[in-house]
Amino acid sequence: MIQGNSLSTKIGKFIIYFIVISLGLVCLLPLWNIVAISFSGGAAVAANIVGLTPVNFSTKAYEMIMEDAQFWRSFFISVQRVVLALAINLILIVLMAYPLSKTKREFKSRNIYMNIIIFAMLFSGGLIPTYIVIRNLNLLDTIWVLVLPGAVPIFSVILIMNFFVGVPKSLEEAAVIDGASPLQILFKVYIPVSLPALATVALFSIVGNWNDFMSGLIYMSQVSNYPIMTYIQSLTIDIAELVRSGTSSDALQNIAEVQNRNLNAAKIVISTIPLLLIYPFLQKYFVTGIVVGSVKE
Amino acid sequence: MAVNNQVAPARDRKKDVKKAKLTYHAMLAPGMIFLLIFSFAPMFGIIMAFQDFVPAKGFFGSEFVGLEHFKYMFNLPDIGKVFRNTIVIALGKIIFGSLLAIAFAILLNEIRLKLVKKSVQTIVYLPHFLSWVVLATVVVNLFSLDGTVNQILHSFGLDRINFLGSNTWFQPLLIGSDVWKEFGFNSVIYLAAIASVDPGLHEAASIDGANWWKRVWHITLPGMLPIILLLAILSLPNVLEGGFDQVYNLYSPIVYETGDTIDTYVYREGLVGRDYSFGAAVGLFRSVIGLILILSANNAAKKFTERKLF
Numbered sequence: 001m002i003q004g005n006s007l008s009t010k011i012g013k014f015i016i017y018f019i020v021i022s023l024g025l026v027c028l029l030p031l032w033n034i035v036a037i038s039f040s041g042g043a044a045v046a047a048n049i050v051g052l053t054p055v056n057f058s059t060k061a062y063e064m065i066m067e068d069a070q071f072w073r074s075f076f077i078s079v080q081r082v083v084l085a086l087a088i089n090l091i092l093i094v095l096m097a098y099p100l101s102k103t104k105r106e107f108k109s110r111n112i113y114m115n116i117i118i119f120a121m122l123f124s125g126g127l128i129p130t131y132i133v134i135r136n137l138n139l140l141d142t143i144w145v146l147v148l149p150g151a152v153p154i155f156s157v158i159l160i161m162n163f164f165v166g167v168p169k170s171l172e173e174a175a176v177i178d179g180a181s182p183l184q185i186l187f188k189v190y191i192p193v194s195l196p197a198l199a200t201v202a203l204f205s206i207v208g209n210w211n212d213f214m215s216g217l218i219y220m221s222q223v224s225n226y227p228i229m230t231y232i233q234s235l236t237i238d239i240a241e242l243v244r245s246g247t248s249s250d251a252l253q254n255i256a257e258v259q260n261r262n263l264n265a266a267k268i269v270i271s272t273i274p275l276l277l278i279y280p281f282l283q284k285y286f287v288t289g290i291v292v293g294s295v296k297e
Numbered sequence: 298m299a300v301n302n303q304v305a306p307a308r309d310r311k312k313d314v315k316k317a318k319l320t321y322h323a324m325l326a327p328g329m330i331f332l333l334i335f336s337f338a339p340m341f342g343i344i345m346a347f348q349d350f351v352p353a354k355g356f357f358g359s360e361f362v363g364l365e366h367f368k369y370m371f372n373l374p375d376i377g378k379v380f381r382n383t384i385v386i387a388l389g390k391i392i393f394g395s396l397l398a399i400a401f402a403i404l405l406n407e408i409r410l411k412l413v414k415k416s417v418q419t420i421v422y423l424p425h426f427l428s429w430v431v432l433a434t435v436v437v438n439l440f441s442l443d444g445t446v447n448q449i450l451h452s453f454g455l456d457r458i459n460f461l462g463s464n465t466w467f468q469p470l471l472i473g474s475d476v477w478k479e480f481g482f483n484s485v486i487y488l489a490a491i492a493s494v495d496p497g498l499h500e501a502a503s504i505d506g507a508n509w510w511k512r513v514w515h516i517t518l519p520g521m522l523p524i525i526l527l528l529a530i531l532s533l534p535n536v537l538e539g540g541f542d543q544v545y546n547l548y549s550p551i552v553y554e555t556g557d558t559i560d561t562y563v564y565r566e567g568l569v570g571r572d573y574s575f576g577a578a579v580g581l582f583r584s585v586i587g588l589i590l591i592l593s594a595n596n597a598a599k600k601f602t603e604r605k606l607f
Contacts, residue, residue: 012509016407023401024417027424027481030435033445037438048443096328099321107321113329120332123588125339126580127560128567132345132352133338151331176313182320211428214541218568233430233546236437268431275426282426283419287485 038062038265045262061266071267073224074231079274081146081227082209088151089205090198096157098186101164121154131218145219146209146227153208156201163197164190200285207282210275228271236264346578366578375562376579382468383539383558389472390479390540391532397480399525402487403513421481433546436474437461467552475543486528487521494520527602534591537583559583 032052037045041056049055065071100117104110124130130149139145167190175185191198216230226234275282341356346366348359370376401421408414424432439445440460447457460466498516507515539558548556559579567576 013407016404017413020401020404020408020417021413023481024420026477028420030439031423031427033438034431034435048445048448092328092331095324099324102321107318109322113325116329117332120336122591123340123584124336125342126577126584127563128573128576128580129339129342129345130335131568132350132356132573133335133342135352136355137334148331149335151335152328157328182317182324186324207426211426211430213428213430214545218564229428229430236430236434236546264434268434272427272431279423279426283422286482287422 034265035269037262038269040262042262045265061262062270064263065266065270070223070226070231071228071270074226074228075271077143077146077225078210078228080143082206084143085147085150085209086202086205088147089153089156090202092152093156093160093201094186094191094198096152097160097164098182098190100157100161101167117154117157120152127218134219140219141221141225146212146215149215150208153201153205156204160194160197160201163194167193196285199281203278203282203285206278207275232264232267232271235260235267343577343581345574346581348574350574350577352573362574366575367582369575370578370582375557378554379557379559379562382555383560384536386468386471386539386544386556386558387536389468390475391529391535393472394476394479394483395525395529395532397476398483399487399521401480402484402491403517405484406488406491406517418481421484423481424478425482427478429540429542429546432474432478433543436470436547440470461547462549462551464552464555467548467556471540471543471547471556474547475540486524490521490524491517523602527598530594530598530601533594533597534587536590537587 029052033050036052036054037050038061039054039057039059040050041058041060044050044055096117099107100110100114102110125133134140134145134149139148171189171193172185175189180188211229213227213229213233216225216227217233220226220230223231223234344356345359347361347363348356349362350356350359405414405417408417437444441447442457442459446460451457458466460470494517498520499512502512502516537559539560541558541560541564544556544558544561545564548561563576563579563583566572567579570576
């Protein structure tokens with residue numbers, strides 16, 4: 001660290017604070033801009049003059065969203081998806097991680113299973129064959145297509161497995177002497193001591209499922225089945241197309257489009273709120289999870 | 298095997314062990330079934346890359362055409378372009394992303410005011426958790442023709458730049474916005490690496506009159522080197538990841554020349570264009586190269602850093 005009180009040290013410290021705070025602002029301000037746009041009036045949004053405070057403050061966009069049935073349908077599809085995926089992921093993660101955390105001596109087939117899992121992590125059939133398989137299973141346009149293909153998050157299984165390996169053997173041995181079965185040992189010994197690690201993988205699952213728009217794009221043919229991010233994506237793409245094609249700013253004056261822009265900002269804000277609600281936990285557990293997961297092995 | 302001298306008789310213990318093993322298999326079974334259906338069945342489905350796949354006829358009824366799709370692929374001028382774009386974009390993200398994350402971690406480590414440090418960390422980690430669907434809107438707001446950046450350029454009397462529609466600017470835009478999204482979060486691991494450097498070294502160097510730059514260069518960076526090296530090696534397989542979510546949300550036909558990546562290409566040609574077999578062939582080619590890269594990366598990591606991914 002920088003020490004001392006000389007003038008040059010003070011200048012050095014000032015420069016470091018300046019750079020770090022600037023980088024923080026560079027991350028914050030563009031996001032804040034979206035919030036300001038969502039609360040601004042149509043004309044100001046059209047002229048693209050909204051900076052960091054709403055211009056002609058208006059909650060019209062939010063009122064319109066309240067009446068957008070598809071937005072809320074998609075929102076609840078995503079909620080449903082996150083809940084289902086979280087439950088399935090957690091159950092499969094602990095059920096798989098426990099036997100895999102045994103040594104080869106304790107569980108002879110352990111390495112065979114491990115190799116299969118690692119191969120599934122490293123190699124994939126690719127987008128098209130996966131699509132065809134899912135289509136043959138008649139899963140298209142069902143909620144299950146958003147949940148089941150990712151039922152086994154292999155990275156998380158390995159993370160929890162590594163965590164289980166570090167649980168002191170004496171805890172398990174005591175339970176074995178009491179006549180506990182492997183399932184009882186898993187739920188009464190391993191899971192209670194692994195809660196922080198499980199929180200980490202739970203958050204992986206929540207964030208991944210909430211943010212994913214590609215499955216909806218690929219597997220859903222009806223807009224009414226879109227999860228939230230796919231729905232928002234299908235809205236924003238039009239205006240983005242318009243803006244980037246560089247054509248008319250005339251077109252942008254078009255009131256309908258302007259409302260879209262304003263409305264999209266509001267939709268983005270609402271769809272981000274669930275993530276912001278769990279953000280304190282994200283920060284706490286992701287950071288420890290990442291550090292433990294990658295530094296360890 | 299460890300000698301057991303506890304209460305249970307030996308015969309019961311043996312039965313228990315056997316029962317435990319059966320339970321282990323049973324615990325793994327549900328997950329393995331999911332992997333079989335959603336990972337291994339598609340791998341089997343790769344045979345469609347060697348067929349003229351027609352959905353109505355299925356994997357078993359479609360006609361085999363051997364390597365035809367691969368020959369077609371390699372004769373396509375698009376393919377070279379798509380692979381080149383993917384690699385350039387991915388390498389840019391890896392290199393600039395790591396450099397900024399390392400620099401940021403070193404600077405952040407100098408911040409002594411808890412409030413400033415915590416607030417900045419809270420903010421810079423945030424974009425990592427947001428979807429590209431959301432962040433694409435942010436990027437468009439900033440970089441469209443009447444976006445903030447162009448308004449600033451204009452106010453300085455400079456020409457407006459169509460960042461999203463220019464083949465010169467599109468790749469830098471993809472790289473820059475990804476670096477922006479991830480640098481904060483990527484700095485987490487480097488911060489941990491800095492924290493593990495022995496503070497005694499810094500004290501000794503200070504006493505010897507080494508200034509901050511010298512200490513960063515000769516103590517902090519060498520201390521971080523194993524982690525930097527490890528992460529650099531392990532990011533090698535990512536050179537084929539163009540980042541579908543990001544590219545798909547930002548690109549348009551005008552910038553296919555520089556912005557089209559393997560994933561977006563397979564999606565468009567294979568799925569939207571319903572050229573299933575061709576899409577599967579391109580996907581297979583990518584998966585095989587990806588597998589080779591990841592195995593090499595793992596071996597290199599084992600060799601140079603005595604750590605490994607799996």
